[in-house]
Amino acid sequence: MKIGVDAMGGDFAPQAIVEGVVAAAQNLPADVQIVLVGKQDIVSALLRQCGYDGAQIEIVAADETIEMGEHPALALKQKPNSSIGVGFGLLKTNAIDIFCSAGNTGAMLVGAMFSIKTLAGLPRPAIAGFVPQKSGGYAVMLDIGANADCKPEMLERFGIIGSIFAQHTFNIENPRVALMNIGEEEQKGTILAQETYKLLQANPQINFVGNIEGKDFFDDKTDVIVTDGFTGNAMFKLAESFYNLATYRGIKDELIDKMNYEAVGGTPLVGVNGNVMIAHGMSSALAIENMIEWARKQVAAQAYIQIAKALA
Numbered sequence: 001m002k003i004g005v006d007a008m009g010g011d012f013a014p015q016a017i018v019e020g021v022v023a024a025a026q027n028l029p030a031d032v033q034i035v036l037v038g039k040q041d042i043v044s045a046l047l048r049q050c051g052y053d054g055a056q057i058e059i060v061a062a063d064e065t066i067e068m069g070e071h072p073a074l075a076l077k078q079k080p081n082s083s084i085g086v087g088f089g090l091l092k093t094n095a096i097d098i099f100c101s102a103g104n105t106g107a108m109l110v111g112a113m114f115s116i117k118t119l120a121g122l123p124r125p126a127i128a129g130f131v132p133q134k135s136g137g138y139a140v141m142l143d144i145g146a147n148a149d150c151k152p153e154m155l156e157r158f159g160i161i162g163s164i165f166a167q168h169t170f171n172i173e174n175p176r177v178a179l180m181n182i183g184e185e186e187q188k189g190t191i192l193a194q195e196t197y198k199l200l201q202a203n204p205q206i207n208f209v210g211n212i213e214g215k216d217f218f219d220d221k222t223d224v225i226v227t228d229g230f231t232g233n234a235m236f237k238l239a240e241s242f243y244n245l246a247t248y249r250g251i252k253d254e255l256i257d258k259m260n261y262e263a264v265g266g267t268p269l270v271g272v273n274g275n276v277m278i279a280h281g282m283s284s285a286l287a288i289e290n291m292i293e294w295a296r297k298q299v300a301a302q303a304y305i306q307i308a309k310a311l312a
Contacts, residue, residue, distance in 0.1 A: 001300075038083045100291055127142065130264050
């Protein structure tokens with residue numbers, strides 16, 4: 001297994017990225033390798049600084065970097081040798097099994113759609129977030145930011161791909177799928193919510209359990225939460241803020257600790273023809289270390305292959 005990591009993407013790159021990769025490498029099985037994509041001289045120097053001289057980390061040179069504020073599509077076109085561009089080139093040719101980056105989210109989304117492509121039968125991919133539950137597990141919420149505006153048919157597709165992703169990533173048989181809304185009743189919410197409800201309810205590929213509200217977010221009432229990217233992003237970041245507030249007040253709690261973005265480190269892009277993980281722009285070394293462990297799980301699950309079959 002080869003895990004590709006963008007060495008140059010993120011607010012604290014490349015230092016935090018290399019440190020996180022080195023920490024992760026200490027616990028990786030012998031058959032797992034990390035491929036750092038970035039400026040070779042800088043990355044090599046940082047590996048030496050970290051005291052790493054093992055064989056499980058290799059470097060693939062990429063002399064350009066797409067900055068956070070750059071236009072995604074334009075930057076990918078103007079910087080073909082960027083770390084994101086080169087990373088997706090490696091993924092497309094199967095030189096790596098997954099590509100991960102804490103860099104420009106838009107560039108990661110566009111890069112995936114133009115290189116490995118969106119799966120047939122899906123208008124656009126979704127970013128999936130892991131919501132900690134009282135039971136100790138996670139619910140999969142999608143979308144959390146790739147698609148701010150959605151149509152009912154798109155949300156129905158998210159129900160399908162989210163269900164298959166949860167089944168193969170978390171080994172949940174027949175995952176429950178719920179729609180985020182402002183009430184439990186079928187007629188509640190916006191026109192979008194009402195029309196989506198009908199589609200989810202009628203789809204035999206989905207084990208639809210109805211609407212859930214914000215108060216149900218952590219209550220083990222569902223395995224998959226379907227919502228548009230605007231709502232999902234706001235809710236996901238609100239959940240992350242609970243950890244910040246608890247830390248500020250000196251509260252230590254196992255469930256709240258899972259709301260720390262560093263605990264998972266990355267969010268998968270679901271609905272493309274390959275494995276892609278997007279990390280928080282402010283990722284620390286710990287976040288990168290944990291992201292690599294979750295990347296291993298994503299590669300092992302190979303959920304995208306099952307999703308492609310379901311959408312065919």
